[in-house]
Amino acid sequence: MKYLFYIATIVFLSACNNNSDTYSIKGSAYGFEDGTQVFLYELNENNQPQVIDTMIVTNQTFEKKFAKVEATTLQMLKVGNSSNNIIFFVENENINAQIYADSLASSNVTGGRQNELYNEFTKTLKGFVAEKMTLNQGFQNAQAEQNQELMQSLRSQNLALAEKEKAYKRNFVVTNNNSLFSMMLLSELFRQKEFTAEEASEIIGNLTPQMATNPVVTQLTATIEAAKKAEIGGMAPNFEAPTPSGGMLSLKQTLGKYTIIDFWASWCKPCRMENPNVVRVYEKYHDKGLNIISVSLDREGQKDRWLQAIEHDNMNWYHVSNLQFWQDPIAQQYNIRSIPATFLLDAEGKIIDKNLRGQALEQRISQLLD
Numbered sequence: 001m002k003y004l005f006y007i008a009t010i011v012f013l014s015a016c017n018n019n020s021d022t023y024s025i026k027g028s029a030y031g032f033e034d035g036t037q038v039f040l041y042e043l044n045e046n047n048q049p050q051v052i053d054t055m056i057v058t059n060q061t062f063e064k065k066f067a068k069v070e071a072t073t074l075q076m077l078k079v080g081n082s083s084n085n086i087i088f089f090v091e092n093e094n095i096n097a098q099i100y101a102d103s104l105a106s107s108n109v110t111g112g113r114q115n116e117l118y119n120e121f122t123k124t125l126k127g128f129v130a131e132k133m134t135l136n137q138g139f140q141n142a143q144a145e146q147n148q149e150l151m152q153s154l155r156s157q158n159l160a161l162a163e164k165e166k167a168y169k170r171n172f173v174v175t176n177n178n179s180l181f182s183m184m185l186l187s188e189l190f191r192q193k194e195f196t197a198e199e200a201s202e203i204i205g206n207l208t209p210q211m212a213t214n215p216v217v218t219q220l221t222a223t224i225e226a227a228k229k230a231e232i233g234g235m236a237p238n239f240e241a242p243t244p245s246g247g248m249l250s251l252k253q254t255l256g257k258y259t260i261i262d263f264w265a266s267w268c269k270p271c272r273m274e275n276p277n278v279v280r281v282y283e284k285y286h287d288k289g290l291n292i293i294s295v296s297l298d299r300e301g302q303k304d305r306w307l308q309a310i311e312h313d314n315m316n317w318y319h320v321s322n323l324q325f326w327q328d329p330i331a332q333q334y335n336i337r338s339i340p341a342t343f344l345l346d347a348e349g350k351i352i353d354k355n356l357r358g359q360a361l362e363q364r365i366s367q368l369l370d
Contacts, residue, residue, distance in 0.1 A: 022065045024094045029057045029079055031101025038062050041076040041085065046327070049076060049085070068092045071214055072114055072180045089114035089180055118181045121172060128165045135161065166194060177203050178211050187220045190227075191337050197224050227335040236261065236349045239330045241295070241320035244307055249293075254318045255349055257289025258368055263331060263341040265297040266309035271340040274357055275313040281362050282317060288369040295330050296321035297339060 029036065036057040041049040055062040057079070069090055076085040077097060084104045088095060093112035100106050109115055135158050142150040169189060176182045190200045201224055204217060211217060229237050240250040251261070262278065264271035282292055294315060298306040300323045310319055322328050328336075334343065344353040344364065356364050 021068055023068055023090070023092050024063060024065050025055070025097065026063045026095065027055075027061065027077070027097035027099060029060050029062060029099045029101070032057045032060060032079055032099075034058055036080045038080075039078045041078060043074060066090075071210060074180065074184070074216075077109070087118075089118060114179055114181060117176055117179050121181065121185075124168060125165075128161065128168075131161055132158070170194060173203065177206060178208050180211070180214060180216060183207075183211070183214065183216050183220065187216065187223070190220065190224065191335075197228050200224050223332070223335060226333055230334045230343065230351065230354075232351050232354060234351055236343060236345050236351050237333050238349075239295075239320075239333060241322050241330060244303075244310065244319055249318060249320050251293060252349070254291050254293040255345065255347060256291035257347050258291070258365065259345045259349075260290070260292045261334070261343040261345065262292055262294040263297065263334070263336050263339050264294055265339060266302070266305045267298065268339050272309070272313065274340050275315060277358055277361065279314050279316075281365055284362075285365050285369050286317075290365060290369060291317065293318040293320065295328070296323075297325055297328050297331055297336075298323055299325045 025040070027038065029038065034057060038055040038057060039051050040053040040055065042052045044050045052075075053064070053066070055064045069092060072089055072091045074087060075090055076087045077099070078085050079099055079101075082101075082104055086097065086099065086104070086107050086109060088097070088109035089112065091112045091114050095109060095111040095115075097109045098107060108119060110119065135154050139151060139154045139158075142154060169185060173182045173186045173189065173195075177186075186195060186200060186203060189195050190197075195203075200220070204212065204221060204224075207217065226237070228234065236251065238251050240248050243249045251259075260278075264275075266272075278292070282290060292315075294310075294317065296306050296319065298321055303321075303323060306321055306323070309315075320330075322330070334341075340357065342355055342357070342361075343351050344356060346352050353364055
């Protein structure tokens with residue numbers, strides 16, 4: 001009877017512990033002196049890391065308890081003056097970190113299924129990187145020996161490895177879709193056009209209610225919807241933004257027979273190289289009904305650079321900018337991930353073509369207005 005009582009007591013205490021309203025972060029900080037601060041970061045509403053707590057290294061260890069969270073979150077550890085962050089996922093499981101002063105890249109965090117998946121992914125990716133380095137070294141040796149046959153073989157192997165890596169990432173997302181990291185990876189792959197809007201929407205549609213309401217997923221959903229609207233055949237989303245003179249100008253106010261929405265920036269070399277071609281097309285066809293509105297992704301505090309570039313490149317058409325760099329709301333509205341980027345609209349504002357540059361731009365406008 002005593003034995004059964006002890007077993008019952010242990011089970012009861014374990015259950016109480018599992019129902020605790022806290023979880024712990026423990027860490028071993030090898031090679032760090034006593035008193036070194038361990039900063040705990042979390043992403044704010046603008047996806048920028050901010051410090052939410054600190055721990056202190058004592059005898060190469062640190063530890064602290066935290067209140068449980070309602071949803072899985074991404075956090076980061078940064079020890080002392082190190083420049084690297086060690087990312088991990090909080091899902092109300094106790095966290096254990098192993099951090100090495102002489103090899104932050106070898107540091108890792110365990111605890112919970114989310115971190116298990118993330119560690120599995122990063123380990124596999126390191127394997128791909130190692131294979132690429134081996135192939136690249138072999139290619140350099142073959143190049144030095146002018147061994148064309150071996151060079152071609154290594155090129156083929158490199159391409160096959162790249163496809164294998166892409167397939168692994170896609171499969172990881174599909175098979176682990178209720179992981180926060182998988183949703184972050186899906187977001188990145190969607191921006192790289194490795195997933196279509198339809199494929200990404202289907203994955204999101206199969207998420208649990210809790211994961212579906214995670215900010216990462218809601219933001220991705222908004223990005224997908226924006227991408228759908230900014231496709232050929234859709235109506236161009238209207239926008240309004242400040243002009244160089246400080247007034248406000250909307251897309252609807254600039255529509256001509258045909259209108260180009262041109263995403264660019266003064267710091268973008270490919271944009272500046274393309275500008276003379278756009279100027280030539282505009283000067284040739286503006287009187288026939290071609291309008292252009294350029295949306296600059298210049299940074300805050302750099303309005304002068306934006307205005308100087310407009311003048312220097314003779315861009316005598318409509319201009320707007322929120323001076324918010326890649327966080328520009330119009331760029332997000334149109335799912336812009338690289339510049340230059342262009343959208344060609346008809347008189348009603350429907351997107352009839354996109355990303356035309358060089359001779360292709362002039363030929364298309366010529367078909368429409370000549």
